[in-house]
Amino acid sequence: MTGYRMNGLWHTIRLAITAIGCIAAMAATAKSPARYGWDMRPQECFAEPRPQTKMCLPRYPWDKRWNKCFAEGADPMLPGCKLEDVWTSYAESVTKLEWLFMLGEFELFERGLTDITTTDARFDSGNLKFRAATRAISTFLPSTGRIDGNLISRWKEALPSSAFVVIGEAMELHKQAWTVRGSGYAATVSPESWELFTIRLQQAEKKLLEASPSIKDTPLWHYMLLEVVLDSPKLENSFEKVFGNAIKRWPRAFAFYDLVLYRMTPKWGGSWEVIDAFIQDRSRIMESSEGLSMYARLYLLLPEEDLVLGATKMDWGKMRPSFADLVARYPDRIYKNRYASFACLARDKAAFAQAMALLPREELRPQAWLDGHSYDACMRWSTT
Template sequence: MKSIFSFLLILSAITPLSAQQENAEKNLQIIEGNVQHERRARREIWDEAQHLVLKRDFSELERISTLYRNEKSLTPSGDWKLRHFYNALASTKTSFDESELEGARRRERVAREWLEKIPTSPTASVLIASELLAQGWTQRGYGPGSSVSDKQARIFRAFVRDAKAQLVASASYAKVDPEWHHMMIETMMLEGGPVDEYFGALHQALNLAPTYIPLAASAVRRFQPKWGGSIDDLDAIINSIASRNNVEDGKIMYTRMYIAVSRELTSPAMTNIFRDSKADWSKVKEGFEALLARHPTLWNKNLFAEFACDAGDGETFERLIKENILEERLWAYNSRLRVCLNWAGPGAGPSND
């Protein structure tokens, strides 16, 4: 009798644990499914674009890019598919040993072939400009100006001029594409032209596509201190761009732009934008809540948790982790998640000193 009673006690202890394990496995499957949903969407864009480039199927490439542009198609996390399409076009390789410069030259030739077949293709024209800039960067190098020789600087400036000339020549048919505007303001930044002209071009771009993330990211780069800007300039341009949208889009853009600031300015040293810039956590938080109302993906929830941690908002961070949403692969720095998990609690925050 005693042995049966002991067995029942053991069984009662085991059963809840098995249920917990089962629930944990289900939660992990849900997390993996959500993460893979976004990654799968991006991968499908990349695979299709690269496959069609290798086939020289310019008609289908044109159809897809036009569709993404006209419908402002988004991935599950709310990112423009058009942006990932361009990233894919600019990343095709024919072999593993193809150098960066060789790849850029080949992609430029393919884009010119595309434009010859479809003379008013915005995508082909933008890709030509993009690959000209890529060739300039590979020959200049990616280091600070002090590490660049006079010859490298001259070569780079020539490619920037050629890229801008390509954009100007295609303006009559390509200005419908937000990536054309993105490339234009990039060349203007690299030329070091007047700020007023840059602002004019940026606002024209935002009139067309106020939620196109590369435009916001470019503005963030332009007004960094290393480009002659300041923290005050960054905050002013972020608030200006956010205010151009409707209320909900404006909240989201404010948050997305400060995400871009964090990615541009932070490093594994974990610089905190809520300490080192004018980012307003209450506004960033509103933006995340608006974003999740539209796109409640694990991708976006992990971003929210990461920034709640940086802001020292333990209550929000704890609320998010109770949903079992944390996925280390989605954090900018894996070590950051571990730091955040050590302090979670209302009013607490990790040290960045």
């Protein structure tokens, strides 16, 4: 989806880091966990058998609280003993989770997953924090879509009773399905590939439906199930049922809308008319909690090329006040940049001036501007 694209250089760097992390993860499953330089626990915590006291439980690498904060009966409000929320941005949260996984610190990795999937807290964008979990887990799927010898299986070996590992396994099966199918149009897919595609999706759905009740009570599980059932009508659950259950529980979990809107595009047999009706309907339903912001938020989830070419039914007359409300409610810098770029696309100088007034220089992100309507081009246009 457009909100989670990475440029080629950053993707290459991430793959290199992941390769290095594989070595650490394999080592971690082959011997007792090492004491890393950042570990502040006292030496007795590393004796065998490992003490299970509060003082000796594993800690996040970024947890620099004094050992006195972990003593039995310690007051958590002592100076320096409060652990601040570190899951404050999408990118940083993904990086932290990936780091823990690559180090083979699966217990801490799952603690992080619990932190961000059992909270209603949001990033500045308004998105629930669980979305960082799906991105982090997907990093460790094998590039070929095979199951053999990858990090997901090592995660399961390290924590056999894990409730979260089923998400990784379902992601693997979902990826296998698409590896078999390919990314071409339906007419290019052989009957045998369609059969295998359906089988892998059925296996993924079965994995998720057999998951523990604790993981089923998270938006992460609902998101993964929705992603699977959207791909085939031959599964036990319909996407309408799964989507309805998900937004009934988490109506402001915007990642659910992202999945559904993508499947509504003409590429997948939908239409811009259906999409526009959906966006207007959801905007009306959510107006009491989201004001006018949903119209712009949902249109931003559509493919950028279609928006720039004017293929959609987006109405700038509705988009402009919706953008203003979106930025006011969720001051994410990406929204501020998008507001200005869309105003430039619409050739609306008044809206462009308003958007630029809300965009401090330090929050300028040229990569967030629309293709063909870059910051430099729009600034040039605004002065003519």
